[in-house]
Amino acid sequence: MTTATTPSSLWRSPRYLIWLASDTSKGLAAALFGFAVPLLALIVTDDPAQAGIIGGAGMVAKVVFTLAGGILADRHARIDLMIVGSLLGVLLAGAFTVLALADALTFTTLLIANVLLAARSGVFDVAGESAIKEIVPDDAMGRAQAANQGRDAALQLAGGPLGGLLLSLGGWAIGAAMTLCQFVAGATAWMLRRGEPAASDPPAELDDREGDAPATPASAWSELREGFSWLLSRPDLGGVLLTVTVINLGFNAAITTVIYALQQAGHSEVLIGTLGAAVGAIMLGGAIVAPLLVPRFGAGAIAIAGLATATVGTVVLCWVDQPWGIVAVLGASVLLLPALNAGMMGYFMVATPSRLLGRANSAAGVLAMGALPLAPLVAGFGLAWLGREGTLLVCAGLCLASVALAVGNRALRALPVESRWAEHAKRYESA
Known part of the structure; x- marks a missing residue:
């Protein structure tokens, strides 16, 4: 117990570092797209109202699908969901890149792309956020969350300048960077799964503080x-x-x-x-x-x-x-x-x-x-x-x-x- 509470213990945990790499890659993809979508929407539509519809639809989709994501994260192995979510992210980001290269970004395609990417985030991001409980001990969880806060601040700080640089090359550059980030997120999640398969057992079996797991609800x-x-x-x-x-x-x-x-x-x-x-x-x-x-x-x-x-x-x-x-x-x-x-x-x-x-x-x-x-x-x-x-x-x-x-x-x-x-x-x- 003593070594788990030392400030350096997290950085000596390979599983935590792999999880952090996966979550950071996913976060960078989200930061880049979050920066680019409003600007691309204004460039494509030249109408703030239409740009607002695109952004609002994505927000609604994320909120709605986050509820579904919570259910999936408690029903299935969370690290496996991280892998599936990243693979889907690669496909969606790749499709966005193709659309941008083909000069096919319109109000409709941007709306669909934003909704699909937001829905993917809602469904699968909860699993990644919850998986940290299987990796970090309780007495180090505060420092793990503090590290996450630092990572998020760094992504927020870097997302704008990096997104602006990529967007100056074209929307395809944002899509290509997102594709790479999602690939890295998936590869590192796979490393996490391969390194300790038992950690990906259904979450209900992991919690022994609540006694016997309750019966699965009917719906x-x-x-x-x-x-x-x-x-x-x-x-x-x-x-x-x-x-x-x-x-x-x-x-x-x-x-x-x-x-x-x-x-x-x-x-x-x-x-x-x-x-x-x-x-x-x-x-x-x-x-x-x-x-x-x-x-x-x-x-x-x-x-x-x-x-x-x-x-x-x-x-x-x-x-x-x-x-x-x-x-x-x-x-x-x-x-x-x-x-x-x-x-x-x-x-x-x-x-x-x-x-x-x-x-x-x-x-x-x-x-x-x-x-x-x-x-x-x-x-x-x-x-x-x-x-x-x-x-x-x-x-x-x-x-x-x-x-x-x-x-x-x-x-x-x-x-x-x-x-x-x-x-x-x-x-x-x-x-």
């Missing part, structure tokens, strides 16, 4: 309902989801408001993109620090501190409208978010039994993503009706509500340091 709907019901019945998890949903809406609406206001003030897209990269770099710094915080401070304390910092930053933005001042404020606001996410996701992984992890993961993802489409609406209508300062105060009010929810949630406040997560979670298993 996919009952399985999905079981995942939602279990998640929302846990005081240490259900309250966290509500808090995360509120802060996601408030803080993302604030960022969107700032971006819209900068555009209206006449600042160039290049400058706005540079500001976003600068904030991403600061978040990457926070992700580097996160593995040092999670083993030393309670996850509940980190969460409250991170929420409070984001709230204060949102309030301060009301009186800061210069680009680099905005970077400074947003940078300070997001510095603790990687540690917050690492603590919350790490505890979630430890507390959730393996037989339910896929469905619980998809339920949490749907609830978290559900508020995000509202952020542009809050920003757009807020700017029209209330102006920049008024809209940011509304966003700050939402962020403050998330802090109040966190402080008022005894189970969340009590979340301990990483090494005590498994022990703490057992208190709620009979609930």
Whole structure:
């Protein structure tokens, strides 16, 4: 047990490194496509409304198919699903490349491609996210999630410049890079499967903390309902989801408001993109620090501190409208978010039994993503009706509500340091 908790233990685990390589390759493919689709849609259609339809359809497809992905991840071997998902990703990315080379990208083909790729992500990504429970021990899960936060920040930082470089060559270059990334993701997932076949046994057989595995529910709907019901019945998890949903809406609406206001003030897209990269770099710094915080401070304390910092930053933005001042404020606001996410996701992984992890993961993802489409609406209508300062105060009010929810949630406040997560979670298993 002692060696599992040393900070360097994760980087000495070949299986974790292979999983990280697979998940990172898949993430890079998603980052490139996420960057390219809005721009390609505008180039092809020259109509923001049609581009919005393409983007919105992809978001809806991902939310819907994530629910199906959670069920599959609990029914079947998760690493096998990673392999199948990557192979399908290779085929879809390859088809997109062919369409781009043939100059056949239209509103219809882009819409279909975005929906299919989003649906693939929804169906198979849950399995990859859940498979980490079979690879990383509970007392190292927080640091694993912190490493994931750093990886995600790096992909966010690199996705724009790399995507812009590839897109300057043509849409086919984005497709070719995605194809390569999905191939690498599939090859490394296959290495993971081959290295330890027993790790890919059906997840229900892996969880011995819950006793005998329950009988298989009669239908996919009952399985999905079981995942939602279990998640929302846990005081240490259900309250966290509500808090995360509120802060996601408030803080993302604030960022969107700032971006819209900068555009209206006449600042160039290049400058706005540079500001976003600068904030991403600061978040990457926070992700580097996160593995040092999670083993030393309670996850509940980190969460409250991170929420409070984001709230204060949102309030301060009301009186800061210069680009680099905005970077400074947003940078300070997001510095603790990687540690917050690492603590919350790490505890979630430890507390959730393996037989339910896929469905619980998809339920949490749907609830978290559900508020995000509202952020542009809050920003757009807020700017029209209330102006920049008024809209940011509304966003700050939402962020403050998330802090109040966190402080008022005894189970969340009590979340301990990483090494005590498994022990703490057992208190709620009979609930």
